[in-house]
Each structure stands twice: as C-alpha cells, then as structure tokens.
Amino acid sequence: MSVFEVGDDVISVAGDRYIIEGGPFSGYVPWYAARAEDGVVHLIGQSALRPVEISVGDRVTWDGREYTVEAGPFQSSADSAPWYVVGWSGGHNTLTGHQLRRASAYSAASSSVETAETFEFRGVEYEIGARYCDSDGDVFVFKSELSGPHTRDGNNDRTPLGSEFRYLTEDCDEQWIWSLGEVVRMYGPLTKV
Template sequence: MTERFEVGQKVKHNVRGDAEVTYGPYTNTFGQVHYVVRLASGRELDATADQLSAIPEPPKFSVGDKVTSFGDKYTILAGPFQGHTEWYVVEDEDGKAMTADPNDLVRHDPEPIKVGDRVRVLRATYAEECHGLTGTVDNVDCDVTLDGISHPYHVNLDGRSGGVYASSVEPVDEPAADTYEYDGVTYDLSARYRDKDGDVWSFTGKRRASVPTVTMTGDVDNWNTIELIARNYGPLTRVTG
C-alpha cells in the first residue's frame, strides 16, 4: 500500500534528501500518485509517492518533562505509546498516575533556580539521605561532578549545620523551617528546652559557625550553642505551656 503524505509533512526523497511536501497527492494520466516537494535548497520538484518516505516526528514530550493539563501540573512518567491515538502516562502532584492525550498537555518550563530560592533536593549523588529535604540555594554554578554527573546546586538544608551538592532540585513555596537538627534530634528554634539540671534555655536568634546559640539569661550575645548544651547537659526536654 502506497504511503500517504500531507502538505507540510517532512519527508525524505530517495535521491534528493530531506524535503517538505508542498502539494498533493495527485494522480497523473498514468495513474501514478505524485507530490510536489520543496528541497532544502528551496527548489521544488515533482516526486512519485514511492520516491518518498516519512521522517518520524520526534516525540512531543520526554520522560521527566513537567507539563500542565487544564491548569493542573503533571510529570511525564512513560511514553509515548501508540494505540488508536498517541498517549502518555503522567503523574500528578499527589503521586497518582494516569494516561493523557498529548493534545491536552502543555510543556511547563519553570523559572531557573536562583541563589536564595527555597528548593527540595531531588538528586544528590552520595547523599541519597538528603533526597526530599528542603533548604535554601546559596550557589547555582558549582564546579562539582560526582559519578560523571554535574552537581551545580549547593543547598543549605533546613535544620542542619551543613549543606549538600545537588544535581537536581525543585522549587518549593513553604518558608524556611525554623528548626535545627543535632545528633538525631530536631530542635524548634522558637521553643525553650530544659536540661538535665533543670535549667531552661531559649534560642537567641543568632548563630556561631552556623550553629544556633542559646541563653538562660536572655543575653542574645551568649556564646553557648545548642550542640554544646545538648552534649554536656542533655537530654534536653521541650518546655510546654
């Protein structure tokens, strides 16, 4: 069966190379199906259908692409697949997978990540325990490559004294968490804590070498850090009421 082509379709001529259909199909007096095609040079010529072959259109979307459909956000999980029509498998923001017609999808190109942005870590080689954690970006042009993968982002993680180099992050809307993690315990920086001797400590709002400082007296310039107090006078118990 002779393949049918449409006006505007990209095709390959068996001698002349890539071309575009500009007219046809039509049948000549000998019953042959012909087309007029425009070559890369701009010249048009007549070609029989058996001289042409279709150039496959590249997929509209790739796995991992962010898309929207009627205002809702999705991620392409798989596809394209061919049935009666072309379709993809997509995942919504709640992790629910479903099928989608590509004609209902629009590519969603988020704004580039900037220093100061709040993000969630998606991929960080040798730091998989940080996947899913949030923080603030302080560098977007790091010269760091791990296992052959560029890690351009450095993220100061919420509630931790250090950061992580990440190869992939996504923006988040929530504000920075007012917490700090030490020795497996997460401390609420807006709360007060009682040590093993009964003394009550509150956070000063300042830090020493990125570690929050605490005070018993209300002195905001106190040099004691939460790590020092927890290590020497812990365990610390949150004061309620």
C-alpha cells in the first residue's frame, strides 16, 4: 500500500486521474483529498489509489522546471525510491520518482498554457511575457507555467507564475515564486508597462 504526498499524480482503481491535495487522514481506512481533472476534490481511500508510473520520454516537472525523462527507473536498494535521469535545456539531473510530477497531470488545466499568449484573471486579460507594474511600483513579468501544488511556496491558485523583473536572470528559475493571482490580490491593480 502506497503512502502519497501532496502533489502526487495518482490513478484510482477505476482508472481516474487525480492530484493529491491533502492527507493521509485517519479514519476507518487512511484516506486522501484528491483533485480530479475537472477540478473537483474527492475523498478517496488509500487502498483505491496507486501512483502513476513514470516512463522514459515522459514530460515531468520538479520545482517549477520542466524536464524529459531520459532513463530509469533505477533502484539503489529494495527500500529506496526509484530515481530517474532527466534532461532539460541546461543539462541533466537525477531525481527520485516522488520528486517528479507529470507535466500533463491535468488535461483541462495543464501546468502550462501552451497555446495562449494571454491569461484572464478576474475579468482582466494579461499578456504572458509582458511587464506589469504593481501599486508599489515593482515590475513583474509572468510566464505560461501555472502555479499549483508542485510550485515553490505553495502558490496554488492556478494562475501564471511571475517574478519581479529586477531579480530575473536567464539562467535562474529560482525567482519564479509569485503567482499572478497573488500579485493582483496583494499589490493590484497591475498596469502594463
């Protein structure tokens, strides 16, 4: 019987895909709060869920960066988590299976906005990649990757990730920690500059 963490991509015995949102919770059986592809959260017993297998060629994410699985799974010992060789434009890395999330975990609300160059939030359309000034005078830029349980600091409002423009460098993904929703709620309105 598997134990899951928040953000794990799982499949039910009925074949439905979910993302773990909370748990395990105690009850007659251990159970989890799991978000379905349509966004509805269900309470599901642990024994009815299993991890989605990761295969060579799969697109996965970890810590806000997208990778392609190039080799694996490998097992160091019988009780260790499997690990994979993953690649991205900057090179290669080795990550364990529990660190990885499928890049396409949600079909309707995927972790990136692939065809859109804009994103609508609270009735306002924002251009991906454009610079926006907040009420404090800070300038932000937003990318197409959406915030979610897999992102740093737990921003989980499914709006584009952003960074203060003055801290952004080409080789540093560490600064993509704000979500559009968070910036609008705390420092809005935003003005395109």
